[in-house]
Amino acid sequence: MTSAALRSRAWKLLEMVTTPLLPSDYLDLVSPLRAGADLRGRIEAVHPETDDAATVVIRPGRGWRGHTAGQYVRIGVDVDGVRLWRAYSLTSPTNRQDGRVTITVKAIPDGKVSNHLVRRAKPGTLIQLDQATGDFVLPQAKPVKVLYLTAGSGITPVMGMLRDTEFDDVVMVHCAPRPQDVIFRNELHDLVADKKLRLTEVHTATDGMLDIARLDELVPDWAERETWACGPAGLLDAAEEHWSKHGVQERLHTERFRPSIAVAGDGGEVTFSATGKTVDADGATPLLDIGEEAGVLMPSGCRMGICFGCVTPLRGGAVRDLRTGEITEAEPGVLIQTCVSAAAGPCDIER
Amino acid sequence: MTAIDPTAHLTAEQIEELGRELDAIRDEVIAGRGEKDAAYIRKVISAQRKLELVSRGVLLFSIFPPAWLLGTAGLSVAKIMDNMEIGHNILHGQWDWMRDPKIHSTTWEWDHVSPADQWKHSHNELHHTYTNVIGKDNDLGYGIMRVDEDQKWHPFHLGQPLWNFINACFFEYGIAAYDLELGKNLHKRRRNNPEFRARAKAVGRKIRKQVLKDYVIHPLLSGPSFLTTLAATFTANLVRNIWSHSVIMCGHFPEGVQVFERRSIKDETRGQWYLRQMMGSANISGSRAMHFMTGNLSHQIEHHLFPDLPSNRYAEVAVKVRALFEKYELEYVTGPLPKQVFSAWRKVFRLSLPNKKPEVKTPDRQQELVAA
Ligand code: FES
Numbered sequence: 001m002t003s004a005a006l007r008s009r010a011w012k013l014l015e016m017v018t019t020p021l022l023p024s025d026y027l028d029l030v031s032p033l034r035a036g037a038d039l040r041g042r043i044e045a046v047h048p049e050t051d052d053a054a055t056v057v058i059r060p061g062r063g064w065r066g067h068t069a070g071q072y073v074r075i076g077v078d079v080d081g082v083r084l085w086r087a088y089s090l091t092s093p094t095n096r097q098d099g100r101v102t103i104t105v106k107a108i109p110d111g112k113v114s115n116h117l118v119r120r121a122k123p124g125t126l127i128q129l130d131q132a133t134g135d136f137v138l139p140q141a142k143p144v145k146v147l148y149l150t151a152g153s154g155i156t157p158v159m160g161m162l163r164d165t166e167f168d169d170v171v172m173v174h175c176a177p178r179p180q181d182v183i184f185r186n187e188l189h190d191l192v193a194d195k196k197l198r199l200t201e202v203h204t205a206t207d208g209m210l211d212i213a214r215l216d217e218l219v220p221d222w223a224e225r226e227t228w229a230c231g232p233a234g235l236l237d238a239a240e241e242h243w244s245k246h247g248v249q250e251r252l253h254t255e256r257f258r259p260s261i262a263v264a265g266d267g268g269e270v271t272f273s274a275t276g277k278t279v280d281a282d283g284a285t286p287l288l289d290i291g292e293e294a295g296v297l298m299p300s301g302c303r304m305g306i307c308f309g310c311v312t313p314l315r316g317g318a319v320r321d322l323r324t325g326e327i328t329e330a331e332p333g334v335l336i337q338t339c340v341s342a343a344a345g346p347c348d349i350e351r
Numbered sequence: 352m353t354a355i356d357p358t359a360h361l362t363a364e365q366i367e368e369l370g371r372e373l374d375a376i377r378d379e380v381i382a383g384r385g386e387k388d389a390a391y392i393r394k395v396i397s398a399q400r401k402l403e404l405v406s407r408g409v410l411l412f413s414i415f416p417p418a419w420l421l422g423t424a425g426l427s428v429a430k431i432m433d434n435m436e437i438g439h440n441i442l443h444g445q446w447d448w449m450r451d452p453k454i455h456s457t458t459w460e461w462d463h464v465s466p467a468d469q470w471k472h473s474h475n476e477l478h479h480t481y482t483n484v485i486g487k488d489n490d491l492g493y494g495i496m497r498v499d500e501d502q503k504w505h506p507f508h509l510g511q512p513l514w515n516f517i518n519a520c521f522f523e524y525g526i527a528a529y530d531l532e533l534g535k536n537l538h539k540r541r542r543n544n545p546e547f548r549a550r551a552k553a554v555g556r557k558i559r560k561q562v563l564k565d566y567v568i569h570p571l572l573s574g575p576s577f578l579t580t581l582a583a584t585f586t587a588n589l590v591r592n593i594w595s596h597s598v599i600m601c602g603h604f605p606e607g608v609q610v611f612e613r614r615s616i617k618d619e620t621r622g623q624w625y626l627r628q629m630m631g632s633a634n635i636s637g638s639r640a641m642h643f644m645t646g647n648l649s650h651q652i653e654h655h656l657f658p659d660l661p662s663n664r665y666a667e668v669a670v671k672v673r674a675l676f677e678k679y680e681l682e683y684v685t686g687p688l689p690k691q692v693f694s695a696w697r698k699v700f701r702l703s704l705p706n707k708k709p710e711v712k713t714p715d716r717q718q719e720l721v722a723a
Contacts (some may be wrong), residue, residue, distance in 0.1 A: 001542065013568070015566055016563055016568050017568055017569065018564075019560045019563075019564045020460040020557075020560065020561070021400075021460070021563065022462060022464060025400065026400060026404060026455075028400065029397055029400055049692060078386070078389060078449070078451075079387055080385040081384065081385045081386045081387075081389030081390075081448075081449055082389075082448060082449055082450055083449060083451050084450070101692075118414040226436060241591060295606050301472065301475065301476035301480070302476050302479065302480040304480070304624075305659070306472070306475065306479050306480065306658045306659060307473065307475035307476040307479060307480065308443065308444035308447065308457075308471070308475060308659070309458055309475065309476050311447070311456065323374075332656070333450060334450065337457075
């Protein structure tokens with residue numbers, strides 16, 4: 001017997017021993033970061049960057065496949081006992097010797113996860129990880145001239161690139177309200193001192209928002225540069241328009257952090273994605289009834305919120321708990337009880 | 352339904368007010384759920400797993416009597432923890448709010464021969480919705496016993512103390528059969544129903560895995576301790592079964608607990624539903640360890656009012672619920688375990704015989720019985 005076959009036999013036997021659990025349920029007790037485990041990471045340090053931003057150093061589990069500069073990673077963090085998933089750009093270079101990676105997080109107002117990571121996360125905490133992903137990355141062939149156009153926390157994926165790959169001619173235009181709000185400011189200025197980077201800081205609190213037409217004056221040869229831009233939607237929209245107006249849109253690469261924000265309202269269009277049905281719902285009728293009326297096969301039981309027989313994934317949008325008024329927004333892994341939830345805006349139910 | 356309705360003194364408005372007060376208690380706990388609760392269940396799960404591992408390890412040497420005793424005791428406790436504080440409560444969705452896919456009602460499987468999804472249907476859905484409604488809630492005597500004077504006596508019931516004892520010893524199999532609605536489904540016509548067959552198959556699979564683990568693989572791994580390990584696992588299962596059967600009997604069988612006519616739940620309001628849960632359940636008093644080992648089902652009344660609140664919060668909820676019982680002059684049925692077990696068993700014996708004398712029935716009531 002081959003060793004692989006032998007191992008799979010041994011594993012089967014182990015499964016019989018641990019039934020109804022899996023051997024991994026026990027192994028997780030001692031070695032949550034081992035190869036073969038669900039991918040997790042351990043927070044090893046949190047370094048403040050500005051008043052409201054911090055870099056989190058993470059040791060990923062053995063299953064981590066590495067990343068490419070500019071990519072992001074989804075992490076699952078338990079905040080007040082609830083697991084929440086968010087995506088953050090990786091800011092560490094890809095060849096970091098100690099195998100750790102970093103993300104840099106800016107606390108946004110009311111941001112549950114970002115505030116938790118910046119202000120309360122403690123070294124030693126386990127978090128859930130996905131593999132790195134995203135195509136906001138540098139090309140194989142090195143471009144001669146590079147422009148990085150960033151604003152606010154949009155600097156984070158670009159910092160990952162800057163730390164990873166050196167170019168001969170790099171210009172960066174970065175917007176932040178005030179000098180002290182510029183994340184990685186010291187490091188950027190060191191790069192400038194070493195003549196590795198030309199930097200323009202736009203301080204929007206005093207200078208106002210960056211007018212994209214000013215690029216001509218800040219970076220006269222912008223159109224010849226391979227450009228990576230990351231920041232709020234307004235900036236990116238303006239950039240895309242500007243680049244295509246000049247017929248050089250293929251030189252512009254953009255990254256948007258939040259593609260769509262669920263707006264919580266009262267009722268809305270409900271999509272049952274598995275069956276492909278779409279119907280209008282008010283804000284008071286349980287989604288279970290809405291679905292059944294539309295002829296969708298909905299699992300159910302008590303119809304009063306106690307048996308959890310109607311639990312269904314919420315793929316998109318937001319719903320309101322009819323008992324508490326609490327709003328739940330779609331995130332991967334979020335399940336709702338359809339018998340006590342109503343549409344709070346457009347939503348997508350996996351049925 | 353006993354001759355005198357213990358809730359007769361309440362007006363419809365009072366019942367709705369009671370409902371609102373209970374809702375408020377519920378909302379408060381939900382708003383306060385957090386990190387501490389999550390840490391609690393994680394700790395319990397990890398402790399259970401470690402205890403089971405160590406106990407099974409010790410049993411590899413169970414040929415030595417002290418190792419046998421220690422391992423068997425440990426394994427019994429581990430199995431009780433798995434079924435009561437962990438399995439029962441997770442399968443109720445009490446921890447779904449954590450959004451941890453590993454500790455979730457849709458993914459959890461327990462050390463029990465009834466597959467989690469079948470149990471969720473019969474328990475969460477049927478029993479918890481129709482608590483103590485004769486003919487609707489099969490937990491009322493599990494379909495093999497008579498637990499209220501209003502149920503018709505049949506000579507079969509003469510044996511019910513024995514059935515109940517056997518059920519206690521093999522409780523997990525009883526539950527599996529019960530979840531399958533075996534009695535009903537074994538009729539010729541239903542036996543071949545594909546849905547029933549699929550479910551029966553799932554139970555068969557689960558039983559096979561459980562038996563293989565407990566009575567074949569683990570004893571074999573113990574080598575010379577084969578027989579003693581086998582005896583140890585059998586004992587642990589027996590202890591767990593008798594324990595959980597006792598705890599569960601105390602939930603709805605002791606004297607003082609009400610049962611209801613099918614008709615009485617027609618158009619039931621939220622307040623009335625709450626009231627039925629209050630009158631249809633009974634608690635067990637005792638120490639914190641006692642509450643823990645019963646999976647907090649010692650707070651059966653609170654559990655039936657709020658089946659999806661995390662079990663570690665029932666104790667604090669109980670204080671407020673009890674105050675409401677007093678305020679509305681209702682009887683909060685509770686007592687120490689031996690007393691409640693005795694009371695439940697006494698009822699089992701008493702009702703194995705036909706009613707002593709025909710009950711005095713008000714005209715109104717008779718009509719109700721005819722209608723039911
Ligand atoms: S149907 Fe029972 S919880 Fe939704």
